[in-house]
Amino acid sequence: MVHVKDVLKSMEYGPAPEGNEHVLAWLEAHKGGFGHFIDGRFTDPSASKSFKVANPADGKPLAQVAHGTAQDIDKAVAAAGRAFKGWSKLPGHERAKYLYAIARNIQKRDRFLAVLETMDNGKPIRETRDIDMPLVARHFYHHAGWAELLESEFPGYRPVGVCGQIIPWNFPLLMLAWKIAPALAAGNTVVLKPAEQTPLTALAFAEICREVGLPAGVVNIVTGEGDTGAALVAHEGVQKIAFTGSTDVGRVIRTATAGSGKKLSLELGGKSPFIVFDDADLDSAVEGLVDAIWFNQGEVCCAGSRLLVQEGIAEKLYAKVRARMETLRVGSPLDKSTDIGAVVSTEQLERITALVAKGKEEGAEVFQPSSIQVPGTGTFFAPTLMTGVEPASTVAVVEIFGPVLVAMTFRTPDEAVALANNTRFGLAASIWSENINRSLDVAARLKAGVIWINATNLFDAAAGFGGYRESGFGREGGREGLYEYLADDGAKAKGKEAAKVALTAAPSPTAQIAAVDAVDRTAKLYIGGKQARPDSGYSYAVLNPSGKQVGLAGLGNRKDVRNAVEAAAKAEGWGAATAHNRAQILYYIAENLSARVDEFEARLRAMTGVSKRDAAEEVSLAVRRTFFYAGFADKHDGAVHSTKSRHVTLAMNEPFGIMGLLCPEEAPLLGFVSLVMPAIAAGNRVVAVPSARHPLAATDFYQIIDTSDVPAGVLSIVTGNPGELAKTIADHDEIAALWNFNGSVDAALVDKASAGNLKPVWNGGARNWRSTDAQGREFLRRATQVKNIWVPYGE
Numbered sequence: 134m135v136h137v138k139d140v141l142k143s144m145e146y147g148p149a150p151e152g153n154e155h156v157l158a159w160l161e162a163h164k165g166g167f168g169h170f171i172d173g174r175f176t177d178p179s180a181s182k183s184f185k186v187a188n189p190a191d192g193k194p195l196a197q198v199a200h201g202t203a204q205d206i207d208k209a210v211a212a213a214g215r216a217f218k219g220w221s222k223l224p225g226h227e228r229a230k231y232l233y234a235i236a237r238n239i240q241k242r243d244r245f246l247a248v249l250e251t252m253d254n255g256k257p258i259r260e261t262r263d264i265d266m267p268l269v270a271r272h273f274y275h276h277a278g279w280a281e282l283l284e285s286e287f288p289g290y291r292p293v294g295v296c297g298q299i300i301p302w303n304f305p306l307l308m309l310a311w312k313i314a315p316a317l318a319a320g321n322t323v324v325l326k327p328a329e330q331t332p333l334t335a336l337a338f339a340e341i342c343r344e345v346g347l348p349a350g351v352v353n354i355v356t357g358e359g360d361t362g363a364a365l366v367a368h369e370g371v372q373k374i375a376f377t378g379s380t381d382v383g384r385v386i387r388t389a390t391a392g393s394g395k396k397l398s399l400e401l402g403g404k405s406p407f408i409v410f411d412d413a414d415l416d417s418a419v420e421g422l423v424d425a426i427w428f429n430q431g432e433v434c435c436a437g438s439r440l441l442v443q444e445g446i447a448e449k450l451y452a453k454v455r456a457r458m459e460t461l462r463v464g465s466p467l468d469k470s471t472d473i474g475a476v477v478s479t480e481q482l483e484r485i486t487a488l489v490a491k492g493k494e495e496g497a498e499v500f501q502p503s504s505i506q507v508p509g510t511g512t513f514f515a516p517t518l519m520t521g522v523e524p525a526s527t528v529a530v531v532e533i534f535g536p537v538l539v540a541m542t543f544r545t546p547d548e549a550v551a552l553a554n555n556t557r558f559g560l561a562a563s564i565w566s567e568n569i570n571r572s573l574d575v576a577a578r579l580k581a582g583v584i585w586i587n588a589t590n591l592f593d594a595a596a597g598f599g600g601y602r603e604s605g606f607g608r609e610g611g612r613e614g615l616y617e618y619l620a621d622d623g624a625k626a627k628g629k630e631a632a633k634v635a636l637t638a639a640p641s642p643t644a645q646i647a648a649v650d651a652v653d654r655t656a657k658l659y660i661g662g663k664q665a666r667p668d669s670g671y672s673y674a675v676l677n678p679s680g681k682q683v684g685l686a687g688l689g690n691r692k693d694v695r696n697a698v699e700a701a702a703k704a705e706g707w708g709a710a711t712a713h714n715r716a717q718i719l720y721y722i723a724e725n726l727s728a729r730v731d732e733f734e735a736r737l738r739a740m741t742g743v744s745k746r747d748a749a750e751e752v753s754l755a756v757r758r759t760f761f762y763a764g765f766a767d768k769h770d771g772a773v774h775s776t777k778s779r780h781v782t783l784a785m786n787e788p789f790g791i792m793g794l795l796c797p798e799e800a801p802l803l804g805f806v807s808l809v810m811p812a813i814a815a816g817n818r819v820v821a822v823p824s825a826r827h828p829l830a831a832t833d834f835y836q837i838i839d840t841s842d843v844p845a846g847v848l849s850i851v852t853g854n855p856g857e858l859a860k861t862i863a864d865h866d867e868i869a870a871l872w873n874f875n876g877s878v879d880a881a882l883v884d885k886a887s888a889g890n891l892k893p894v895w896n897g898g899a900r901n902w903r904s905t906d907a908q909g910r911e912f913l914r915r916a917t918q919v920k921n922i923w924v925p926y927g928e
């Protein structure tokens with residue numbers, strides 16, 4: 134007797150191609166080529182240099198697309214600048230209506246867009262139809278809501294201006310939606326450059342903008358290659374750059390925008406861990422892996438590309454994975470039963486092939502399913518599992534961006550965390566365990582911006598997405614994502630103290646500490662909970678406004694900063710302490726400071742020559758500010774996002790770790806306190822460089838720290854030349870974020886040096902430190918990064 138089960142096993146899938154006549158007709162109608170979309174119109178395609186776009190599944194040409202020049206970018210930015218005046222002034226409700234109309238229109242055309250995307254990119258129609266397009270529409274709907282609510286939900290914020298947006302080829306229309314929807318909702322206008330491999334859905338989107346009557350110039354699309362993107366990044370009329378792509382180009386952009394004051398968000402590469410504990414539901418984990426690494430041919434920035442599995446179940450899991458891989462279907466992306474389509478380009482295929490060969494060379498065992506025959510034409514790559522991979526081997530470290538999974542084992546949860554965090558990236562992670570305590574404990578310890586528990590690759594417009602470390606900074610989606618397209622008014626407020634300090638105010642090693650000096654009045658550095666002599670052995674004279682020496686301060690150098698970072702690294706417990714504990718310590722600091730008001734007042738007067746009244750006010754405000762952040766320490770809450778799927782999506786505000794603070798020259802005590810307190814209240818450890826001209830109020834502060842139970846290493850104070858120290862701090866790989874409020878420090882230098890580990894830099898600009906503009910949520914927000922943890926709920 135024939136069993137149904139056996140019949141099912143031997144049955145072949147019939148072809149199930151999705152029709153593409155409508156797309157072919159559209160391409161035929163544009164056979165003369167595509168121009169740019171600038172100021173509400175398409176430019177004449179015959180007027181530009183152009184390049185060919187092909188279907189990766191068969192290599193056949195699809196269209197001829199204009200290659201944008203610096204002049205094209207210039208026109209587009211000018212159009213966006215003109216449109217900004219009207220668009221930013223529109224009531225949020227009016228902008229909401231446009232975004233809503235775009236969302237509706239996308240839904241109306243979703244089949245067309247899905248097919249076009251599949252032909253342009255090579256990804257399976259099942260994914261463009263069921264994942265990309267619904268998320269694109271969802272993003273515009275969600276942000277139509279933010280446009281409506283902007284005024285009431287973001288008081289004190291305004292749109293940034295013209296946004297330059299550069300996107301990659303892996304999710305072309307989805308990345309466009311992630312960029313354009315929040316930008317427009319917040320009142321900005323945009324110039325977007327799609328990837329050269331996949332510009333077609335962006336051009337179809339331009340047609341939608343026309344159809345819904347979006348005002349001319351609000352959205353501009355300039356197609357082109359890397360040089361087109363570079364021209365956009367460099368343009369002076371652009372106030373913000375948003376980039377998704379490779380970490381290498383992210384660094385180039387960080388460097389190119391250095392000192393320009395342009396707001397920047399970077400969403401870069403990843404090598405995200407997929408951690409399977411021995412108590413996991415292994416069959417679910419296997420399905421999870423399919424979605425983690427074989428979704429979108431593995432060309433996903435947050436792909437679960439590093440499988441970390443607990444030793445005892447490793448062979449069992451590998452066997453299940455191999456068996457499941459045998460059932461994956463590689464083939465025509467337009468076929469509805471295809472799981473894995475074509476890789477985007479020959480270049481990408483070569484890269485993947487070379488990396489797999491390298492893995493083999495380095496000793497990995499490579500498995501590809503015997504059942505899979507990749508098509509003879511087109512850029513296809515079979516799903517691949519590499520086992521026996523060493524944590525330091527190339528394939529375990531480098532982003533492959535293809536359907537290639539590398540696997541390693543661990544013994545204990547601690548080891549899993551260490552392995553998971555053993556990467557320069559920090560985009561995402563996936564944790565598989567039936568034990569909720571273990572899952573959440575591990576989630577808290579992973580350094581990644583997005584964490585999925587018993588799930589993977591979940592996205593939603595309501596949840597922020599973005600990385601830690603070299604995966605970039607800034608978030609897309611959710612409330613946290615909107616800040617990337619807003620400027621806070623506080624930054625505009627110029628106080629009477631806002632004047633810049635000339636670099637000549639920087640100290641020089643004039644006064645050497647004289648060993649014979651009976652009273653050593655030299656203020657030392659404060660590192661790891663102890664006073665420390667500067668490594669240089671030098672100090673500099675601190676002068677009052679009439680040029681009289683009022684003391685000596687240590688001339689800190691590179692070595693002192695390194696020591697401070699080392700001490701900070703040992704104080705890791707501070708971030709894990711409860712916010713209540715941190716609040717208690719801040720209150721204690723405030724209390725101890727208020728007990729020494731007279732002393733600090735006298736110091737300020739002697740050092741800066743201010744009146745008694747002014748000095749008294751500064752000290753009393755420093756006490757209040759410390760109270761303010763003590764009060765806020767346990768109120769900088771995260772959120773539970775209302776994502777579309779049944780999850781408790783926790784948006785946790787996590788400290789960066791170690792922060793570098795370049796304090797303002799003016800308001801030597803209050804400026805110092807205004808930066809240090811929010812940073813440590815949020816759970817960071819801090820290396821602070823106080824005012825160089827007036828460092829003594831900050832150096833006196835160590836006595837307060839000493840008597841307030843602040844753990845050693847949480848706050849180190851390094852005096853010296855702010856410019857030199859800034860460079861060292863910006864360069865330092867273990868310093869995760871940097872605030873520069875010192876007007877004498879060259880912002881360009883700091884930005885450039887920060888490109889190494891891609892730390893976010895806040896060049897805060899001048900503030901009136903006595904005003905309440907110089908305190909508040911913005912400081913806490915800048916002292917934290919949002920980690921979104923998706924916890925299954927209800928099903």
Ligand code: NAI
Pocket residue numbers: 299300301302303326327328329357358359360361362363364366377378379380382383385386400401402403433434481484532533534
């Ligand atoms: P890429 O970073 O060069 O390209 C991304 C976008 O940046 C494209 O629109 C490109 O035209 C533009 N671009 C290139 N150079 C630029 C410059 N100097 N200034 C401004 N814009 C510039 O990425 P590519 O070469 O396509 O892929 C290389 C590798 O990058 C991949 O193998 C993958 O590992 C990674 N990647 C990561 C992505 C992510 O989502 N995080 C997306 C695409 C690639």
Ligand code: MG
Pocket residue numbers: 359379
């Ligand atoms: Mg490139």
